[in-house]
Amino acid sequence: MKLNTKGLILKEQNIGEQDKLVTVLTADLGVVKAFVRGAKSVKSKKQSATGLLCYSNLSLYNGKDSYIIDEAECIEVFFGLRSDIEKLALAQYFAELGCELAPEHSNAEEYLRVVLNSLYMVSNSKKPDLQVKAITELRLLSLSGYMPNLVACERCGEFETEKMYFDIEHGLLYCENCANEDAPLELELNVVSAMRHIVFSKLERLYAFGLNDEQLRDLSYVTETYLKSKTERKYKTLDFYNSLRKI
Numbered sequence: 573m574k575l576n577t578k579g580l581i582l583k584e585q586n587i588g589e590q591d592k593l594v595t596v597l598t599a600d601l602g603v604v605k606a607f608v609r610g611a612k613s614v615k616s617k618k619q620s621a622t623g624l625l626c627y628s629n630l631s632l633y634n635g636k637d638s639y640i641i642d643e644a645e646c647i648e649v650f651f652g653l654r655s656d657i658e659k660l661a662l663a664q665y666f667a668e669l670g671c672e673l674a675p676e677h678s679n680a681e682e683y684l685r686v687v688l689n690s691l692y693m694v695s696n697s698k699k700p701d702l703q704v705k706a707i708t709e710l711r712l713l714s715l716s717g718y719m720p721n722l723v724a725c726e727r728c729g730e731f732e733t734e735k736m737y738f739d740i741e742h743g744l745l746y747c748e749n750c751a752n753e754d755a756p757l758e759l760e761l762n763v764v765s766a767m768r769h770i771v772f773s774k775l776e777r778l779y780a781f782g783l784n785d786e787q788l789r790d791l792s793y794v795t796e797t798y799l800k801s802k803t804e805r806k807y808k809t810l811d812f813y814n815s816l817r818k819i
């Protein structure tokens with residue numbers, strides 16, 4: 573059966589001399605693996621359109637155990653990422669998050685929209701990179717069943733106090749009157765408000781908030797730490813991005 577869809581290439585692996593296997597995030601099929609035959613041929617239009625971080629029109633055959641890409645045509649390559657190693661590293665981390673968190677073989681439209689919007693924001697420097705990083709981490713986590721409970725203080729129901737405290741392990745929030753040893757991470761209210769925005773806002777408004785540099789560092793720290801805790805793994809692409817930022 574032949575299918576036409578649009579997909580973002582999250583990963584590519586060489587198979588032998590001529591072929592490769594790509595992992596693709598699509599709206600309607602979720603994350604799928606697909607073979608690209610003859611991809612290494614210089615003349616192949618499929619080669620460029622199935623490169624890492626390309627968003628492409630894809631024509632697929634449903635093979636026995638996986639898909640085969642018959643034709644591919646590039647829609648967007650996020651050109652701004654290709655000349656900046658730090659931005660490229662961050663984009664590769666977003667691709668790894670897509671592989672980790674988006675569902676396989678089922679609808680993943682919002683995941684795709686978040687990752688595409690984030691790539692666009694980073695590629696065109698529309699928002700600070702750390703802001704886009706935090707949005708991508710926390711929104712994808714929320715979509716995939718790890719939404720923290722940020723509605724109010726877990727113990728007394730207070731909506732906001734000047735400082736609030738986050739329990740990373742359980743994804744719970746406490747006000748300053750209910751601070752306890754389970755929630756050691758102190759956050760400014762502005763950072764809590766940004767986390768609430770990322771979790772609850774409509775997609776169209778997702779990137780529409782502002783924080784100063786110090787608050788962005790705190791936000792990025794809490795979303796990254798929460799991500800690692802929930803998914804119980806390390807991310808090579810994140811380590812690489814962070815190593816570049818410290819230089």
Ligand SMILES: [Zn+2]
Pocket residue numbers: 725726727728729730746747748749750
């Ligand atoms: Zn409280």
